[in-house]
Amino acid sequence: MRRHNLSVLLRHLHAAGPTTRSDLTARTGLNRSTIGVLVGDLAARGFVVEGKATATGGPGRPSPPVHPRPEGAVALALEVDVDSLAAATVGLGGHVLGRRRVDRPGGRFSPEDTVDELARLARPLLRRLPAGAPVVAAGVAVVGLVRVGDGCVRVAPNLGWVDVPLAALVRRRLRLRVPVAVGNEADLGARSEHVRGAGVGIDDLVYLSGEVGVGAGIIVGGRHLGGAEGYGGEVGHLPVNPTGQACGCGSVGCWETEVGEGALLRRAGRSAEPGDRTAVRTLLDDARAGDDAARAAVEAVGRWLGVGLAGVVNVFNPRRVVLGGLFAELHPLVARTVDAELDGRALDASRAVVDVVVSALGVDAPLLGAAELALDELLGDPTRMPPLAEQNKDAARE
Amino acid sequence: MRRHNLSVLLRHLHAAGPTTRSDLTARTGLNRSTIGVLVGDLAARGFVVEGKATATGGPGRPSPPVHPRPEGAVALALEVDVDSLAAATVGLGGHVLGRRRVDRPGGRFSPEDTVDELARLARPLLRRLPAGAPVVAAGVAVVGLVRVGDGCVRVAPNLGWVDVPLAALVRRRLRLRVPVAVGNEADLGARSEHVRGAGVGIDDLVYLSGEVGVGAGIIVGGRHLGGAEGYGGEVGHLPVNPTGQACGCGSVGCWETEVGEGALLRRAGRSAEPGDRTAVRTLLDDARAGDDAARAAVEAVGRWLGVGLAGVVNVFNPRRVVLGGLFAELHPLVARTVDAELDGRALDASRAVVDVVVSALGVDAPLLGAAELALDELLGDPTRMPPLAEQNKDAARE
DNA sequence: CCGTATATGTCGACCGCCGCAACAAAGTAC
DNA sequence: GTACTTTGTTGCGGCGGTCGACATATACGG
Numbered sequence: 096m097r098r099h100n101l102s103v104l105l106r107h108l109h110a111a112g113p114t115t116r117s118d119l120t121a122r123t124g125l126n127r128s129t130i131g132v133l134v135g136d137l138a139a140r141g142f143v144v145e146g147k148a149t150a151t152g153g154p155g156r157p158s159p160p161v162h163p164r165p166e167g168a169v170a171l172a173l174e175v176d177v178d179s180l181a182a183a184t185v186g187l188g189g190h191v192l193g194r195r196r197v198d199r200p201g202g203r204f205s206p207e208d209t210v211d212e213l214a215r216l217a218r219p220l221l222r223r224l225p226a227g228a229p230v231v232a233a234g235v236a237v238v239g240l241v242r243v244g245d246g247c248v249r250v251a252p253n254l255g256w257v258d259v260p261l262a263a264l265v266r267r268r269l270r271l272r273v274p275v276a277v278g279n280e281a282d283l284g285a286r287s288e289h290v291r292g293a294g295v296g297i298d299d300l301v302y303l304s305g306e307v308g309v310g311a312g313i314i315v316g317g318r319h320l321g322g323a324e325g326y327g328g329e330v331g332h333l334p335v336n337p338t339g340q341a342c343g344c345g346s347v348g349c350w351e352t353e354v355g356e357g358a359l360l361r362r363a364g365r366s367a368e369p370g371d372r373t374a375v376r377t378l379l380d381d382a383r384a385g386d387d388a389a390r391a392a393v394e395a396v397g398r399w400l401g402v403g404l405a406g407v408v409n410v411f412n413p414r415r416v417v418l419g420g421l422f423a424e425l426h427p428l429v430a431r432t433v434d435a436e437l438d439g440r441a442l443d444a445s446r447a448v449v450d451v452v453v454s455a456l457g458v459d460a461p462l463l464g465a466a467e468l469a470l471d472e473l474l475g476d477p478t479r480m481p482p483l484a485e486q487n488k489d490a491a492r493e
Numbered sequence: 494m495r496r497h498n499l500s501v502l503l504r505h506l507h508a509a510g511p512t513t514r515s516d517l518t519a520r521t522g523l524n525r526s527t528i529g530v531l532v533g534d535l536a537a538r539g540f541v542v543e544g545k546a547t548a549t550g551g552p553g554r555p556s557p558p559v560h561p562r563p564e565g566a567v568a569l570a571l572e573v574d575v576d577s578l579a580a581a582t583v584g585l586g587g588h589v590l591g592r593r594r595v596d597r598p599g600g601r602f603s604p605e606d607t608v609d610e611l612a613r614l615a616r617p618l619l620r621r622l623p624a625g626a627p628v629v630a631a632g633v634a635v636v637g638l639v640r641v642g643d644g645c646v647r648v649a650p651n652l653g654w655v656d657v658p659l660a661a662l663v664r665r666r667l668r669l670r671v672p673v674a675v676g677n678e679a680d681l682g683a684r685s686e687h688v689r690g691a692g693v694g695i696d697d698l699v700y701l702s703g704e705v706g707v708g709a710g711i712i713v714g715g716r717h718l719g720g721a722e723g724y725g726g727e728v729g730h731l732p733v734n735p736t737g738q739a740c741g742c743g744s745v746g747c748w749e750t751e752v753g754e755g756a757l758l759r760r761a762g763r764s765a766e767p768g769d770r771t772a773v774r775t776l777l778d779d780a781r782a783g784d785d786a787a788r789a790a791v792e793a794v795g796r797w798l799g800v801g802l803a804g805v806v807n808v809f810n811p812r813r814v815v816l817g818g819l820f821a822e823l824h825p826l827v828a829r830t831v832d833a834e835l836d837g838r839a840l841d842a843s844r845a846v847v848d849v850v851v852s853a854l855g856v857d858a859p860l861l862g863a864a865e866l867a868l869d870e871l872l873g874d875p876t877r878m879p880p881l882a883e884q885n886k887d888a889a890r891e
Numbered sequence: 892c893c894g895t896a897t898a899t900g901t902c903g904a905c906c907g908c909c910g911c912a913a914c915a916a917a918g919t920a921c
Numbered sequence: 922g923t924a925c926t927t928t929g930t931t932g933c934g935g936c937g938g939t940c941g942a943c944a945t946a947t948a949c950g951g
């Protein structure tokens with residue numbers, strides 16, 4: 096129960112940043128004295144530092160702010176995207192200590208090669224960490240279906256992976272002694288947008304990521320929708336068009352065959368390798384420049400985006416839809432179309448409470464979400480990390 | 494925190510029935526002493542009675558069972574269906590003390606008339622309650638979109654209702670002094686199937702109710718998926734066929750236009766008033782008897798059922814789908830078709846962990862779910878009800 | 892410039908709740 | 922009948938939190 100209160104406190108500080116002690120008492124409903132003890136505990140563990148109290152302008156004694164200490168706990172975040180790899184070190188409070196991304200266009204890479212390159216990417220970031228900043232966990236975002244229990248990538252069509260024990264591979268290759276969690280890219284995008292992006296404070300939200308495939312991260316009642324094994328949120332494979340295209344999943348007329356990158360290019364009469372971002376960018380540029388075929392393709396995808404979104408809105412009754420990836424770039428061009436489809440097709444009651452916005456974190460949303468995932472275990476139980484005094488004792492012993 | 498432990502205990506007893514004290518200690522992880530105190534507390538409030546310990550066959554002192562006491566707390570459950578009304582009194586542990594249902598075919602009734610008839614239905618049930626059995630709350634299941642916050646029926650197309658403050662109406666008309674909660678029929682069906690039906694122990698499940706419309710109650714990670722305002726789960730309005738029929742919701746090609754009762758009759762070339770159950774029953778009988786047109790219609794609906802279910806399975810990754818209403822009767826006729834569509838269209842990973850079964854509670858699932866909804870508040874905080882000693886004092890004072 | 896009002900941190904006392912250990916009770920196995 | 926096992930009961934101790942009293946730090950008004 097002490098654990099629980101520490102967790103609540105640290106979670107809030109991590110998510111909301113510096114907060115005065117009086118604010119913490121008001122927010123948690125706990126007593127001033129208790130907050131004092133808890134903050135002291137967190138400080139002893141190196142998670143927070145107390146600042147100087149500065150006058151707020153109001154009457155009364157000013158309350159000193161409590162700052163999350165980025166070096167108190169660091170997450171290693173990794174991302175395996177279709178055409179790029181990324182790594183970042185993220186400290187408590189969401190402070191990004193270092194970040195690197197490399198393109199890896201076109202080809203398909205084996206899990207082993209991928210993990211090798213992730214290790215190369217991560218090494219300098221880890222070396223550059225400030226002294227005494229402990230890496231407490233790692234998180235990996237990956238485009239594919241992930242069994243959350245053991246961090247196994249069940250299937251990732253765009254990578255050509257089947258049943259890859261990614262968590263174990265990363266842990267071994269990077270010689271990590273900390274837990275490694277793996278999550279679906281869209282799920283983790285939703286997570287970061289929820290904590291510090293376009294969905295802050297919104298406990299019912301859908302993050303929709305359009306890439307080669309279409310995936311969603313869904314947060315209902317503040318909690319991530321995982322399902323029995325963690326495969327939930329695969330809205331890209333909602334059947335929307337019985338007379339449509341064959342989908343890579345084996346079905347016909349899945350939503351992603353109408354709104355994915357492939358659909359966009361196909362509609363414009365252009366062809367490209369799957370995962371060829373430049374072709375998509377060119378098409379969007381052409382559409383913005385007024386090219387008729389490009390505009391028609393964009394418009395058609397926008398309509399289908401609205402159609403599918405209507406279904407998503409009906410099913411989840413979210414307060415906000417956050418668009419990431421391709422959809423983030425597409426949305427400004429088709430916002431009115433999407434809204435019109437929603438108006439016409441979604442149930443009024445649900446339509447009335449939802450808005451559609453663009454990702455605030457951009458391409459890094461999944462990467463940052465991986466960091467959040469990694470830190471989550473610690474945030475749930477801050478007592479996992481012993482007080483600094485004991486840490487020093489342990490260090491001296493060695 | 495005492496509240497919390499009492500809640501955990503009572504919830505378990507309510508859901509799982511009689512449990513020995515030793516079982517409770519093992520299940521909660523609490524100490525024997527603590528369990529003793531807590532059980533004593535619950536007994537003092539009239540929620541449980543302790544039975545005689547009977548030899549189990551094993552060595553050691555036998556543990557006495559703790560029984561939930563149905564008369565300890567009673568919920569009044571009500572249901573407003575398209576063509577019937579129902580009421581029940583349900584005691585702790587899910588014991589149904591009384592139950593009545595009346596048909597109300599065809600026509601549309603005003604909220605006032607409906608509530609009047611609910612009152613007539615409920616009165617004898619309440620009169621027949623054992624002495625000293627307190628009604629602690631009421632729950633209402635209704636076919637329509639319900640704003641859970643205030644129990645307002647936002648829209649119920651099949652009843653012709655818009656913005657009906659049903660909770661308030663019921664409370665006033667039935668002169669209830671206890672809270673009245675309102676929920677969507679499918680949501681409550683899911684709830685009861687989850688607690689004591691075909692979904693016991695399954696924390697990721699979808700209850701799919703086919704009537705005039707198609708609705709779903711969705712439970713993810715053990716919690717009901719409500720969404721921002723409680724309108725979630727309206728899978729009937731997933732767009733599945735852009736060239737399909739116009740739907741009452743204003744959209745085109747919603748799933749329920751392909752699998753609802755209307756679709757079934759239409760496909761068989763029969764017409765009927767919406768909500769005419771006999772026409773549907775006749776059709777199903779004909780199909781079972783071998784009538785070609787009927788069988789073709791049933792088969793087509795079965796295919797569409799599978800198509801939509803594939804989407805639902807992809808999105809929610811449930812461990813079980815429970816079919817209620819029309820679908821419960823339909824399923825035996827089309828199980829193979831549904832399974833085949835799922836095999837072909839759902840993602841393998843999700844498909845592998847899901848099964849499709851028929852409702853165990855039948856037509857009463859939503860009604861019983863309303864009782865669960867009503868009892869939920871008490872189960873969350875058993876201290877709301879004072880110990881019997883004080884209750885008697887209060888009674889003596891009057 | 893200084894008192895007053897307001898708000899906050901700190902310290903010690905109190906209390907509720909749970910775990911623990913010893914004991915009593917109620918069964919089985921031989 | 923005796924040994925053993927499992928369980929309920931009871932009293933004690935500790936952890937964690939609230940509460941009240943006091944010290945401290947600022948804004949406001951004269």
